[in-house]
Amino acid sequence: MNLIRVKDYNEMIERAGEYMKLQVREKKDSVLGLATGRTMVGVYERLIEHYKNKDISFRDVITFNLDEYYPITRENPSSYYQYMMEHLFRHTDINTENIHIPDGSTTDPLEECKSYDKKIEAVGGIDLQLLGIGRNGHIGFNEPKPVLELNTHLTDLDETTIEDNASAFSSREAMPQQAITLGIKKIMEAKKIILLANGREKSEALRKMTRKEVDPRWPASILQLHPDITTIADEEACERLE
Numbered sequence: 195m196n197l198i199r200v201k202d203y204n205e206m207i208e209r210a211g212e213y214m215k216l217q218v219r220e221k222k223d224s225v226l227g228l229a230t231g232r233t234m235v236g237v238y239e240r241l242i243e244h245y246k247n248k249d250i251s252f253r254d255v256i257t258f259n260l261d262e263y264y265p266i267t268r269e270n271p272s273s274y275y276q277y278m279m280e281h282l283f284r285h286t287d288i289n290t291e292n293i294h295i296p297d298g299s300t301t302d303p304l305e306e307c308k309s310y311d312k313k314i315e316a317v318g319g320i321d322l323q324l325l326g327i328g329r330n331g332h333i334g335f336n337e338p339k340p341v342l343e344l345n346t347h348l349t350d351l352d353e354t355t356i357e358d359n360a361s362a363f364s365s366r367e368a369m370p371q372q373a374i375t376l377g378i379k380k381i382m383e384a385k386k387i388i389l390l391a392n393g394r395e396k397s398e399a400l401r402k403m404t405r406k407e408v409d410p411r412w413p414a415s416i417l418q419l420h421p422d423i424t425t426i427a428d429e430e431a432c433e434r435l436e
């Protein structure tokens with residue numbers, strides 16, 4: 195694993211934006227695996243800047259988001275669908291047909307999960323997967339469990355995840371307790387992965403992720419087996435590393 199230690203959030207998003215820019219410049223029809231959450235807001239700002247400066251175009255880019263709450267409608271302002279529109283897509287020239295986000299309003303989540311994996315396979319897999327990391331070591335919403343699920347699946351959200359993300363909803367009760375998430379297999383099959391960790395609250399997850407053992411109670415630890423992963427972490431997130 196290539197670990198790049200940076201000073202702070204700004205340096206982290208600068209590097210991540212540059213990395214993603216190069217990917218899209220090298221392969222105009224890149225298949226990007228995208229994440230949401232607080233960490234990614236600045237990364238998408240950088241990407242929009244690169245787009246506005248005409249360094250990149252999203253015209254041929256295909257995207258697959260990692261996850262979506264369940265149940266939730268696309269219109270719900272707290273949905274990841276709205277997050278992506280707000281923070282990235284509506285500022286770019288991306289073709290809306292190339293945007294994929296799990297449908298949180300489906301009445302058949304099992305079918306939605308299966309067809310999501312098939313859609314990824316149909317375009318030849320993910321070229322670059324962007325990942326954040328949960329305080330509990332989750333990637334996407336692959337939560338700490340005795341076993342890791344390979345395929346896209348419906349999952350119960352962990353208590354820490356609910357605690358960390360409830361502020362995006364009007365109340366804790368208004369937050370869906372489940373989500374549809376890409377499984378470990380499609381994440382691990384991505385040709386390249388870039389993972390971002392910032393802040394002290396991520397330091398334990400980062401330590402467990404780099405401990406040279408795979409522990410399903412810290413799902414990100416499996417990423418150590420990926421042949422091309424770059425982790426960019428700030429000083430606070432690196433605090434517990436040797």
Ligand code: F6R
Nearest residue numbers: 229230231232233326327328334
């Ligand atoms: C969201 C996702 C999650 C987040 C993680 C960190 O699509 O996949 O794994 O990346 O929960 O979230 P923040 O950045 O809000 O700390």
